[in-house]
Amino acid sequence: MSKVNLLERRNFIKGMGAAAGAAGMAMAAPAMAVSQSANGVKWDKEVEIAIIGSGFAGLAAGIESMRLGAKDVHIFEKMSYFGGNSAINGGLFAAPGTPMQKKEGVNDSVERMVQDQLKAGRGIADEALLRHVAEHAVEALQMTFDAGSEYHPYLQQLGGHSVARTYQTTVSCGAGITQPLLKECRKLGVQTHNRAKFEGFLVNDEGKVEGFKIRQGYYFGEEDTGKLMHIKAKRGVLMATGGFAQNVNLRMAQDPTLTAEVGCTNAPGATGEGMYEMFRLGAIPVHLAHIQSGPWASPDEGGFGYVSNYSIYNFPHSMAVNCLTGERFMNEIADRKTRADAELACRDKQGNPLPPILITSYKDSKKHPNTKKVIKYNVGWKFDSVEELAKHFNVPLKPLKAQIKEYNQYVKSGNDAQFGKNMTKAKGKYIEAPFTVVRLWPKVHYCQGGVQVNTKAEVKDSFTGKPIAGLYAAGEVCGGVHGVSRLGSCSIPECMVMGMTAARTMMKA
Structure with a gap:
């Protein structure tokens, strides 16, 4: 078999860096490196x-x-x-x-x-x-x-x-x-x-x-x-x-x-x-x-931010809610793609993105060091009542209250009848006031x-x-x-x- 010259191969990705509607992104098309023969190289x-x-x-x-x-x-x-x-x-x-x-x-x-x-x-x-x-x-x-x-x-x-x-x-x-x-x-x-x-x-x-x-x-x-x-x-x-x-x-x-x-x-x-x-x-x-895409990211801050690690820690004992319905819409600890897809499906009546919220009891969320930071930098909120929470995010109050009551039954029984969430880490951690809340929206x-x-x-x-x-x-x-x-x-x-x-x-x- 004859030797293959790697440097003469067809560059099948040539042109992949052509403009694709990403104007304004400084590094959208980085300069391409080019390999060459080592022969005669000093x-x-x-x-x-x-x-x-x-x-x-x-x-x-x-x-x-x-x-x-x-x-x-x-x-x-x-x-x-x-x-x-x-x-x-x-x-x-x-x-x-x-x-x-x-x-x-x-x-x-x-x-x-x-x-x-x-x-x-x-x-x-x-x-x-x-x-x-x-x-x-x-x-x-x-x-x-x-x-x-x-x-x-x-x-x-x-x-x-x-x-x-x-x-x-x-x-x-x-x-x-x-x-x-x-x-x-x-x-x-x-x-x-x-x-x-x-x-x-x-x-x-x-x-x-x-x-x-x-x-x-x-x-x-x-x-x-x-x-x-x-x-x-x-x-x-x-x-x-x-x-x-x-x-x-x-x-x-x-x-x-x-x-x-x-x-x-x-x-x-x-x-x-x-x-x-x-x-x-x-x-x-x-x-x-x-x-x-990371399902724990927040639309209220840039990059990885403070909310991501806050959410990752709190997902096992928290409740994710669709703001349009006031109800849960996913298993909070499913794999990333499952959750990201579920979050992206949260839309208002006109089909526009409507970031869902993650509700956690403050007594449980505060055990993570980022809790103080998300509240301090206004990418998370603390509420003393469910009424205050519902009003802030325009979530229908009656179904939200019903959902919290239902979810707390799952915490008590150890069995999530809605989405099959593993409740091991939620044991004894009920959703109750005061609450901490962050908004969720996936990021690449x-x-x-x-x-x-x-x-x-x-x-x-x-x-x-x-x-x-x-x-x-x-x-x-x-x-x-x-x-x-x-x-x-x-x-x-x-x-x-x-x-x-x-x-x-x-x-x-």
């Missing part, structure tokens, strides 16, 4: 391992590779700050068989976590990858403890999870993990470079990724800034560049409803150039159309699609089905892992485990 620098991206996956890979004996590991970050989108995520980490589960008497296993995720994936999730991540999730969690991450002293049961298995950082965001991991990377000797934008791969005649181009001194949004450098990577290049939720044109190519007017929880740099370039080399695109949050990898974090080639030599990927830039819907708190273990896996594979290369 290398500016040679490193042992190169990691593109400084989120959970990249940082975990940096630590693991140094622990395994690497001497010269470099992390390159496009933005001026480290941590990428990971730094502003919810800081929620799911793992089976953890010490806190044992302490709380929670019966969990790798198999149970995998089955929960397969169910949410609607039959198209990658079971082998899910199992690999679940089997090593506790190792990744331990890495965060070793680095100094701190978590709340309780577990949460997020939507779609059959048991409580989720830790959350005390700062209620991903920075509680990325900051300690970054510090640990530097302590171990990992070299970190910010404002370093990936500009394409450098590939030899056999199709192996020898290195890459990086624009050092880059200013985000100013595409020609910085100095172009050619970096050779002895053991390989790990792409840990995240998703493309901020690339409006690309997400609209998959789902035309995800216009620039639809909110997004991601950091500005989540634009997908690294993914694009792997496709150019022949990486297999998987599930790009499956873009997840996570891209299930990306490049296909195997359980060694090797990027698979669309022509041969074999790994592309010298190229690895981990985190949200990878596709097909979760299927149709990703369960909350499963991205951090995936990113970290696959980052660690890539390091292990490269160190054996």
Whole structure:
């Protein structure tokens, strides 16, 4: 069989960045990176391992590779700050068989976590990858403890999870993990470079990724800034560049409803150039159309905000109500897609969006640190009576009172006859005054699609089905892992485990 020249392949995504009605979005169509032959390249620098991206996956890979004996590991970050989108995520980490589960008497296993995720994936999730991540999730969690991450002293049961298995950082965001991991990377000797934008791969005649181009001194949004450098990577290049939720044109190519007017929880740099370039080399695109919206987001604040973690914590013992009817309309802890679809169906009589509300007893909601913040910043409200609440949101009072009474019966009996909600975490937590209330409306949050990898974090080639030599990927830039819907708190273990896996594979290369 003759050798395949990756650089001569048809660029099937060319033109994907054409305008798609997203005027005004600065990063709607990021400048495309372009790979080229490594022949005759004058290398500016040679490193042992190169990691593109400084989120959970990249940082975990940096630590693991140094622990395994690497001497010269470099992390390159496009933005001026480290941590990428990971730094502003919810800081929620799911793992089976953890010490806190044992302490709380929670019966969990790798198999149970995998089955929960397969169910949410609607039959198209990658079971082998899910199992690999679940089997090593506790190792990744331990890495965060070793680095100094701190978590709340309780577990949460997020939507779609059959048991409580989720830790959350005390700062209620991903920075509680990325900051300690970054510090640990530097302590171990990992070299970190910010404002370093990936500009394409450098590939030899056999199709192996020898290195890459990086624009050092880059200013985000100013595409020609910085100095172009050619970096050779002895053991390989790990792409840990995240998703493309901020690339409006690309997400609209998959789902035309995800216009620039639809909110997004991601950091500005989540634009997908690294993914694009792997496709150019022949990486297999998987599930790009499956873009997840977070059902816990608020229309009253930008980005991830304060309401998201507030809602995630309170959903198990709260009641979501359609403002038009005064009644519940969903299982508050169903998987994300089920809830997001149900929320989007909440409309007024003219068909316009009518964000539903999440009602919680203040005595229960105040246990989460974000409760004070949502009230302080006017993205949540506190009411002393159901009458006051109903008037504020123009909710019909009689059916609302009836719904609260009915829901409280479910709390008492432990059986939700309306939507089959698991009431374990709602035990003894009745909906009663004073209330705290937030509004809900989904925001684009996570891209299930990306490049296909195997359980060694090797990027698979669309022509041969074999790994592309010298190229690895981990985190949200990878596709097909979760299927149709990703369960909350499963991205951090995936990113970290696959980052660690890539390091292990490269160190054996």
